[in-house]
Amino acid sequence: MPRFAANLTMMYTEHDFLDRFAAASADGFEAVEYLFPYEYSAAVLRGLLDDHGLRQVLFNAPAGTWESGERGLAALPGREQEARSGIDQALEYAAALGCPRVHVMAGLVPQTEQARCRGTYLANLAWAAERAATMGVEIMIEPINSRDMPGYFLTRQADGHAVVQEVGAANLKVQLDLYHCQIVEGDLTATLRRDIPTGRVGHLQVAGVPDRHEPDLGELNARYLFDIIDELGFEGWIGCEYRPLSGTSEGLGWLNDLRGHSA
Numbered sequence: 001m002p003r004f005a006a007n008l009t010m011m012y013t014e015h016d017f018l019d020r021f022a023a024a025s026a027d028g029f030e031a032v033e034y035l036f037p038y039e040y041s042a043a044v045l046r047g048l049l050d051d052h053g054l055r056q057v058l059f060n061a062p063a064g065t066w067e068s069g070e071r072g073l074a075a076l077p078g079r080e081q082e083a084r085s086g087i088d089q090a091l092e093y094a095a096a097l098g099c100p101r102v103h104v105m106a107g108l109v110p111q112t113e114q115a116r117c118r119g120t121y122l123a124n125l126a127w128a129a130e131r132a133a134t135m136g137v138e139i140m141i142e143p144i145n146s147r148d149m150p151g152y153f154l155t156r157q158a159d160g161h162a163v164v165q166e167v168g169a170a171n172l173k174v175q176l177d178l179y180h181c182q183i184v185e186g187d188l189t190a191t192l193r194r195d196i197p198t199g200r201v202g203h204l205q206v207a208g209v210p211d212r213h214e215p216d217l218g219e220l221n222a223r224y225l226f227d228i229i230d231e232l233g234f235e236g237w238i239g240c241e242y243r244p245l246s247g248t249s250e251g252l253g254w255l256n257d258l259r260g261h262s263a
Helices: 017-026 042-051 080-097 111-133 157-167 178-184 188-198 222-231 253-262
Strands: 003-007 031-033 055-060 101-103 138-141 172-177 201-206 237-240
Touching (some): 003 055, 017 031, 017 042, 031 237, 042 055, 042 080, 055 080, 055 237, 080 111, 111 138, 111 157, 111 172, 138 201, 157 188, 172 178, 172 188, 188 222, 222 253
Parallel strands (some): 003 237, 055 101, 201 237
């Protein structure tokens, strides 16, 4: 059975953020992810992980002014110093939290600026991967669908893998979100069979399509996809990055069924 991490940004929002760790643990999760930790000290977050027997498996580097609509800095010319300072901050948190991977967001880029921004993106990722390698941390990049995030620099899986190959750092990986991939290009089974064996996929995420609720709500055959992931021997984590339709715990029937099936 695949290993699932609760995304505490989207799940358990019926609780205050710091109470979500206990709620996830009570539902049997052994790992968590979320967007950003920086509102809280690393010591506070580490204490919550330890208190509830949880592992931190992913979070994002600072992504600019999120409240104003920014969605990352790594591909933005002229923002290199800010991007790299944020990556250093993220790596400090990763060390304190024992987190093995950090997602570095590219940013929103006009179509006419794609070529110029790609050079900035590659340079920043190479720098980030080199810094992270000394700490045993992987840098993630994620193709994101343009319906939810119009103008995002990276949208397709093949483009993400091309970036990873061009940078050539062993600790630079693709974060394959099945929700985003289904919306942009579909053919998830073929994508999983093609990309997981390359070793370039470092993390998976899942949500139902089209409404980003539980994985078993909508057009995905989640059980089938999880079987494929198992068959391929993926040893990483699957982040549950979805918005529960009602209560988080009440919507975990899909996961409890999987647990029962693998018992």
